[in-house]
Amino acid sequence: MKLQKKLLGSIALSALLLVGFTGCGEDSTNAAPAMAVETISPYTRVAVLSQANATDADIQAVADKIAHYVTLTDEVTAHNFPAQWVIAGANKGAGGETYTTEDLLPIPSAGTAAGGKSRIVEFCNGTYATMATNTGRFHGSALPCEVSVHSDGTNIYIDMLNADAIFSLFFTDISDPTGALKDVASAVNLEIRELVLAALDDTTVSLIDTSNAYGNVLSAATITTAIPYTESTLAMGPKFTQTQIDNEIALKNPYIVFEYSNGNTFVTGVDDKAFGEAIIAAMGTNGIDIYTNVPGVSAGSGWKSARPDTLAIPGVRVIEACSGKYATLATKLGNEYLTALPCEITVFVDETDNTKLSVSILSPNFMFGTMFQGAVEAAYEAGDINSTQVIEYSTLADVVFADLRLIVDQAVKNYDPSLTLNPLP
Template identity: 55%
Template sequence: MMTCKKWLAPAALGTLMALGFVGCGSDENTAETITPYERVAVIPGTWADVLTVADQIASYVDTTDESTALGYPTNWIVAGANPKLGEEYNTTDLLPIPAIGGKSRVVELCNSAYATKAMATGRFHGPALPCEVSVHSDGENIYIDMLNADAIFSIFFTDINDTDGVLEGVASDVKREIRGIVLAALADRSPAESHLKMGPVFDKTGMEELSFTTPYLVYKYERQDGAAFVPGDDRTLAAEIIAKLGTDIATADLNVPGLSSGSAWRSGRPEPLAIPGVQVVEACSPKYATKATKLGNEYITALPCEIAAYIDETDESNKTMVISFLNPNFMFGTMFEGAVERAYAAGDITKEEVIEYSTLAEVVFGDLRLIVDAAVQASDLNLTVQ
C-alpha cells in the first residue's frame, strides 16, 4: 500500500503534495528537493546585449496574444504595460538590477487569470507576485533565469491546504508558460534551453521548518473617522508610498528621514502594479541590491522589495486597509539560504562583509517600515493603526 510522507504541517503538506514536491510511495527514504531559481536559456552575448535581449522578450509578450500564438488559455502582459490601465510598454518597464559584472534587467510578467487564483488564497500573498525573468551575462553568454513557480508556491503559500489542486495547476502552468514565452521570443537567436536548478536546495527537513514561519509582515489600518474604504483607496495609499520613495536617484532618501546611510531607496516604477485586489509598489535600493547579487546572479529575481496595499477582503465592513511586504529576515534566510557561507568560502566576500550581511535583513526591514510609516502619516486617508 502506498503511503505519503507526512513530514509537514497539514496546510503545507497539502500544498506541497499537490505541487508534486512531496511524493507518495513505499520508499520513505527517497530524497526529494526543490530550488527557487531555474535557468531557462543561454545565448551568446555580452553585457552590452542584455537590454536588447530583455526588450526582445518583453516586446514579444507585449505584442503577442499567447492564447493564439502558443495555445495558452489566457494572455500575458508586461508589468507596467497593462493596456486596461492605458499603459504602454517601454524599456523603462525593465527593472535594472546591479549584478556581478554589469547591470541585469528583470522582465516582470503578469497574467490576470493566474494572479486571480493566487490572490483568492489571500491578498496578503500579493508581494510574492508577479512572475519575474532575469537577463544577465558573464561577458560571453547571456543567461535567462526565472523563479521556479513550483518552489515559489511551495515556499510562500505554505499556509494554504491545496486539496482542490488550484495552486498545483497555477504553479505548473506558470512555469511551463513562462519558459515557453522566453523560448518563443528568442527563437531567432536559437537559444540553448536549460533546466539548471540554482540557489538553495530544500529537502523535506528544510521545508518542514519553513512551514512554521511566515514570509509576510502584515500591518492593518483603519480610518480615524471609522469610515469604510472604497475601491481606489488602496491605490491611493500605494501612490503615497511611491511619492515618499520617489523614482529618481537624485531625490532618493530625501523624503523619509532616518533611512540607512547610502541606501538610496526609490520606487522602481512611477505607478503601482495592479494585480487582482492588490496594488504593488516595488522599492529598490541599489546599495542592498548590489550586496544581494554579489552573492550570485541567480538571486536577481529575488529582488526588489515589494510592498502591497489592499482593502482587507476578510473584513466585510471594508474598514481595514492592509500593508503587506515580504519579511526581509525570511527572504535573506530562505531565498538566500547558505549564500553568504558559500561566497565567503569561495573568497568572494570578506569576513567583515560576512558580519555586515548578518544584520542586512534588519536594516532593510527598518528602512521599509520607515517608508511605509511616512506614507501612512502623509496620506489623505487619515489612517491609524488598527
C-alpha cells in the first residue's frame, strides 16, 4: 500500500486570485479595506424545484428525466459539445445507449418525506475521462461526475460536484502550465449544468422500453413533460482559498494505492475487469452477503456494490462501494454532501509497469477532512448531532478505511491468492 506521492508545484486553477483594492489618497487617514479573498467550494446547486412533501417516486422521476435526456440526446449535435456524455451504468449497443432506473443510485438523505431517498445520477464523458486518467490512472477514483436529486420536504434540489474544485483538490500532483486541464474542468461544469436544465425543459425525449430491443420507445408523461425550476448557482460546503490549496491541501494525499504482483504481466481491459468483478463479488449487491463474504467488517455497515458490474472508464475499472449506515451518517451533516458518495474503488493495470495490478481508493481521511471540512462542528452547533455522535464521527474515516481494506484483501484471496502486495517504495 502507498499514499500516492505528490509533486509539489504549480496548482492548476490559476483563476483563483486574491482580489481587492486599497486605493487610498495620500491624505487619507482611513485604514485600507480588507482584501476580498476568492474561494472555491466542492458542491454547487443547479436548480430548485418547488415541490413540498416530495415522495421517493417524485425524486426518482426527476432523476429519471435527467438520465433519459442524457441517454437519448446526441450532445455533439444538440448542444455543440465536443464529445458525448453518458449515464454511468448505461449499456451501449448497435442502437445507441439504454439505461434502467437501477442505474440511478438511491442513497439515504435527510429531510425526504415518506422515507424517500436521494438519487445520484453519474455523468461520464470518455474524452474528458481519458484526459484525467492520462495524468495517472490512480486518478480514476475521483471520477465520474455526480449529480444529486434530493428533497428537504419543502423543495426538490439538484446539486452537482464542482468540477473546478475537484480538479484543484484531487489533481494537485500534476502541472498544468497551459491551463488546458483547468479549462476541461470548467467545461465539465458548464456542460453538465446545461444538460440538467435542458432535461428539465425538455418535452420531446421519449422513454426507452428497456424490455425490448434498442430503439423501441414508449411515450411517458413523466419524461415528456417539462418540470418548472429556478436555476441556482449556490456554492455549498467548505470554502478553500488558493493559499489553502497550495499550502495545505497539496500536502495531503487523496489516493491510497495498493500494488499487487504475481510474476506475470497483466492486460488492461481483462485483468483489471476480472479483479474488479472479484471485489464486487466479495461485497455482494444486497448489503447482507458482506457479513458472510468478508468477516470482520463493522457491524451494521451493510456494504454492497452499487452496481453488479464495474464501470468502464478509459484505462480503469471503477467499483462503487455503498454503506447505508455510513451514508446516513454523512448526509445527516447535510444533503449537500450527497455527491461525495459513494466510496470509489478503482482497479487498473499500472500504465508504466504491466506487472503491477493496482487498486486506488479515495482516502476516507482525506474525504472527511477536506470534502466534509467543518461539517461536524456546524452540525453540533446547530443541534443536529450530540457530543456522543461527534466522537463517532471522529473515528468514522478510520472505520470506513478498515472495512474497505478488508473487502479488497478478501477479493485478492478469492481472485488470485498468488497476488502479493508490493512493499512501500
